[in-house]
Amino acid sequence: MAVTEWLSQIKWDKNGLIPAIAQDYKTGKILMMAWMNQEALALTAEQGHAVYWSRSRQKLWHKGESSGHQQQIKAIRLDCDSDVIILQVEQKGGIACHTGRESCFFRKLTKQGDKWTWQTTEPVLKDPDTIYQKAINKDNQ
Structure with missing residues (x-):
């Protein structure tokens, strides 16, 4: 099947995007959700690692x-x-979230008495400032 054939079988939204959920292939844990356009999905399939579409930056984003x-597919x-x-996916480094956590879904809705609150259920594994400092330094050079 040609690339365009399998991509044409997808129902893209009005912006040409589809939600993509990243799941740990061993545990089944949901790690994150992002968006893909046709190019991102085709590159993901071809290259074997996750490529998403950044709506805020309007460009491809290689996770x-x-x-x-x-994220190895x-x-x-x-x-x-x-x-x-x-x-x-196999999540390299064990961190999928930009907050330094394993998963972006680290808050759980809980009821305490008669009040609903979001409770943080996962620890920060690595300080995001440390994770992204290398990228910041590289951009400033």
């Missing part, structure tokens, strides 16, 4: 390009409605 925490799955991708 780990500044942090070193690349183990499988790419499309849901039954053809409008969500799951990337089963």
Whole structure:
């Protein structure tokens, strides 16, 4: 099947994007959610590591390009409605979140008495300033 054939089977949103959920291939834990356009998904399939579309920067984003925490692809799955991708990945460095945590989903809604609050359930594994300092220094050179 040609690249354009398999990409044409996806239901892209009005902006040409699809949500992509990164999941640890061993544990099944959800690590993060990001967006992909056709180019990002094609590059992900071809190169074997996650490439996303940054809506804020309006450009391709190779996961780990500044942090070193690349996501090696183990499988790419499309849901039954053809409008969500799951990337089963090996998360390099054990950190997927820019906050220095394993997962971006580190807050859990809990009820304390009659009040609902977001409780942080995962520790910071590495200070984000340390993770991204190398990228900041590189950009300032």
